[in-house]
Amino acid sequence: MPPPYATPTVPQTPAQIEAALADLAATFPALCTLSEFPNLSVEDRKIHFLRIADAPQNGRPAVVLTGGVHAREYAPPDALVHFAQNLLVSRTTGADIVFPALSCLPLPAGPAVDYPPFTIPATQVERILNGVDLYVAPLINPDGRLFDQLNPPTDPVKAGWRKNRRPHPDPAKMGVDINRNHDIAWKFEDYYDMAIYLSFYRDGPASTDSRQETYRGPSAASEPETANMQWLIDHTRATYFVDVHQFGRKVLLCWGIEDNGSDPSMxxxxxxxxxKRDGLRPGSPALPPDRLDYQEFVTNSPPHFVRNTLGTIAGEMRDAILRSAGVDPTVTTASPQRAHSTYAVGQSASLYHPVGGPVTGTSDDYAFRRQFDDPTRAPVFAFTIETGHEEESGFHPDYGSPPGHYAKIEREVHAALAALCNFAA
Incomplete structure (x- = not known):
C-alpha cells in the first residue's frame, strides 16, 4: 500500500488492491471493517469491500461507492482505494488531505495545464465519517481487470477488455457486461417498442449477442459480480450510490432507462x-404522432424532492471538481483549467445520445429502483461518474508525471466523492 497521500505510480493489480484493503482494515480497526462479498468471481476470486465509519451503525445514511465494473477502466479502483486511505489517515491524524500542485499534459500534444494544490479539510472528513456509513467496493470485476492487464490492447486509449470472464468455448463470446446485467428492465425487448427504438438509434439498450461488449448475459443478475453489487445495495439499504467509471467527464444521474418524467403511471x-416505451428524447420527430412520449417517473414531492435533489447533488460534484482545478464554478471566465476539468451533468439515459439511446441493466438504475420497490425505505440517490477523458489516455491513463493523467483523474474523483459524502452527512 502506498504511504499516506501518495498517488499510485502504476495501475494496481487485483491482488494489490485486495492487499491494500486488508492493510487498511488492519491499520485502522476502530474506523474500518473488511468484509467479503457473498459470491466469488467467475474465476473463483474473493472480492472484498470496506465499511468506514466513526461509530457503530445507528441509522445514519449509507453511502455505497463502487468501481472496477468494466475491466479496462484502470483509474476508478485505484482512486477509490486511495480515497478510503486518505479519509482514514486524515481522521486518525487530524491532518487535511492535501493534493500537491500538478501539471497535466493533454493528448495528443500539450500545452501542459497547471493545477494548484487542492485540499479536503480534516473538519470535512470528520463530518463525513461522523455522519455516514461509508462502503467502498473498489474492484467489482477482478477477473476482467487482470485479463486486461495481462493482455494489453493495441489501442490502450480506446480499446481493452470490458466484460467479466464468464466462460465460453468460443473466446470471442466470453464475458458479460456487468453494467447491463442488473435486474432493471433487463429484458428490454419486453420493455420497449423496439421498432420505434431501432428506427432512431444504432443499437439497442444492451446486446443479446455474447460477442458484443454490452452483452447483457443469459438472465438478470446471472453474474456473481452483479449479484454482489445488488446484495451490497440491498444489504446496506444504500441511500447514496455512486458507480465510478471511465471515461467522458460526466456526472450522470438516474434514470438510465428513460428520460425522467412526473407521471406516476409511467x-x-x-x-x-x-x-410500448419509446426510449426517445422528448419531442423526438421519430415518435409517431399518435403515440404518447414515455418518460420514467421520478417523484419530486416533499420532503425529499428526489428529482431536484438528484440535480443538486450532481451539480455539487461537478462544482467540487472545478474547485479542485482552481476554478470558481460561479464565474464563467474561460481558462485552460476550466476547459479540461468541466464535467457535464445529465441523465444516464442521454449518455450515448445522439447515436445511442437509454441503457438497461445498470447498477445505478438498480439502486435507484429500490425506493420504488419498497416505499417504506428512504429515497435512493444514485449516480454514475465517467471520470477522465480521451485526452488523458482514455481507459488506460498514464500514471507517470508528466503527463500526470492519473493524478489529475484521482483528484477529480476524490473531490466529487467528498462532495457527495459531505452532502449525505
Whole structure:
C-alpha cells in the first residue's frame, strides 16, 4: 500500500488492491471493517469491500461507492482505494488531505495545464465519517481487470477488455457486461417498442449477442459480480450510490432507462406500458404522432424532492471538481483549467445520445429502483461518474508525471466523492 497521500505510480493489480484493503482494515480497526462479498468471481476470486465509519451503525445514511465494473477502466479502483486511505489517515491524524500542485499534459500534444494544490479539510472528513456509513467496493470485476492487464490492447486509449470472464468455448463470446446485467428492465425487448427504438438509434439498450461488449448475459443478475453489487445495495439499504467509471467527464444521474418524467403511471413496473416505451428524447420527430412520449417517473414531492435533489447533488460534484482545478464554478471566465476539468451533468439515459439511446441493466438504475420497490425505505440517490477523458489516455491513463493523467483523474474523483459524502452527512 502506498504511504499516506501518495498517488499510485502504476495501475494496481487485483491482488494489490485486495492487499491494500486488508492493510487498511488492519491499520485502522476502530474506523474500518473488511468484509467479503457473498459470491466469488467467475474465476473463483474473493472480492472484498470496506465499511468506514466513526461509530457503530445507528441509522445514519449509507453511502455505497463502487468501481472496477468494466475491466479496462484502470483509474476508478485505484482512486477509490486511495480515497478510503486518505479519509482514514486524515481522521486518525487530524491532518487535511492535501493534493500537491500538478501539471497535466493533454493528448495528443500539450500545452501542459497547471493545477494548484487542492485540499479536503480534516473538519470535512470528520463530518463525513461522523455522519455516514461509508462502503467502498473498489474492484467489482477482478477477473476482467487482470485479463486486461495481462493482455494489453493495441489501442490502450480506446480499446481493452470490458466484460467479466464468464466462460465460453468460443473466446470471442466470453464475458458479460456487468453494467447491463442488473435486474432493471433487463429484458428490454419486453420493455420497449423496439421498432420505434431501432428506427432512431444504432443499437439497442444492451446486446443479446455474447460477442458484443454490452452483452447483457443469459438472465438478470446471472453474474456473481452483479449479484454482489445488488446484495451490497440491498444489504446496506444504500441511500447514496455512486458507480465510478471511465471515461467522458460526466456526472450522470438516474434514470438510465428513460428520460425522467412526473407521471406516476409511467414506471418500470407498469404492465400497461409493456412493449410500448419509446426510449426517445422528448419531442423526438421519430415518435409517431399518435403515440404518447414515455418518460420514467421520478417523484419530486416533499420532503425529499428526489428529482431536484438528484440535480443538486450532481451539480455539487461537478462544482467540487472545478474547485479542485482552481476554478470558481460561479464565474464563467474561460481558462485552460476550466476547459479540461468541466464535467457535464445529465441523465444516464442521454449518455450515448445522439447515436445511442437509454441503457438497461445498470447498477445505478438498480439502486435507484429500490425506493420504488419498497416505499417504506428512504429515497435512493444514485449516480454514475465517467471520470477522465480521451485526452488523458482514455481507459488506460498514464500514471507517470508528466503527463500526470492519473493524478489529475484521482483528484477529480476524490473531490466529487467528498462532495457527495459531505452532502449525505
Amino acid at each position: 414506471n418500470f413496473s407498469s404492465p400497461a406500458w409493456t412493449g
